[in-house]
Amino acid sequence: MRRPFARTLFRAPVLLAAAVLLPLASPAPSAADSIVIGGRSVRVADSPWMVALSSRDRFGGTRSGQFCGGVVVGRSTVMTAAHCLSPEVLGAAVRAVGDLKVIAGRDDLRTESGAEIPVRRTWVNPDYDPETNSGDVAVITLKAPLPERYVIPMAGAGDSAYAAGTDAAVYGWGDTTGAGDYQNTLRAADVQVLGDSACEAAYPGNSEGRFLARTMLCAGKPQGGRDACQGDSGGPLVAHGRLIGLVSWGSGCGRPGTPGVYARVSEAMRVMPKPV
Structure with missing residues (x-):
């Protein structure tokens, strides 16, 4: 079944609804699934543009409240998927998630390393279509800038x-x-x-x-x-x-x-x- 890659919610009032919209891949993964899938450990120090989106209120505190990823494309700008900021994932409108943060510089989500940066504002692509997932892009503007070395260049058309x-x-x-x-x-x-x-x-x-x-x-x-x-x-x-x-x-x-x-x-x- 087609599905986006956000996490389902931990909180009981919205767990079932989120699970229906965002089902896991299969109840019994194949051998290929059992080996991100097929990944390797990496250090955030080598990929500082990689950040986590966090809300402990919505997703619990065990893994710093992580529910999606993001990428730093400007010192105060993080790109992510539009569906990550949807009510179907968050269980509420994004403006109602008061503890939404971006976590930078943290390898292990169980630790307090790196920085947790509050969000100044969010932008969701107005052309995003949740039925087809077309235009699945959103932008988060941070309240405090990150160092320039955290920024990854974006590949334009024809690259x-x-x-x-x-x-x-x-x-x-x-x-x-x-x-x-x-x-x-x-x-x-x-x-x-x-x-x-x-x-x-x-x-x-x-x-x-x-x-x-x-x-x-x-x-x-x-x-x-x-x-x-x-x-x-x-x-x-x-x-x-x-x-x-x-x-x-x-x-x-x-x-x-x-x-x-x-x-x-x-x-x-x-x-x-x-x-x-």
Whole structure:
């Protein structure tokens, strides 16, 4: 079933509704699922642009309240997925989540390392379509700026980083099995950018979802086994040292023939507020 990659809520009043909209990949993951999926441990110091979105009120405090990922594209600007800021994920309108923060510089979510930065304002792409996941982009403006070295460059239209076959990596603290095994430390999975025709063949508009090349790209491995999963939404897909995608949706986690789908950053740059 097509689904975005945000976490379901811990709080009982909204757990069932969120679970219906955001189901886990499968109750019994395959061997490919059991090996982000197929990832490796990485250090935030080597990827300082990777941040966590947090609300302890909504998601509990065990893992710093992490529920989605984000990426620093300006000293006070974080990009994430639009669905991460939706009532379906948060259980309330984003303006009602008073403790929404961005966590930077923290490898292990069980610690207090790094910085927790309050949010000044949020912007959700007005063209975001929750039915198709097209335009799945949002922007968070921070109350305090991060160092310049935290900022990752974005790949504009025509950049070679979008070419089919390009080696890329996806980052996150999400599920590593497809069965709710969320990680406390940051991981990355090595994938390849796939051509639009391959993505359209995987998601032609049936029950698995529809790939729309203008606003999306997809990445994975033909044999599966490496992918983003629940809890990784909004996190970065990076190629050639540049941001090319934001974790958005997919069918299952790491399954052959159903690669992860990402919001295309070149299109997001066209519609989003200018980073500050």
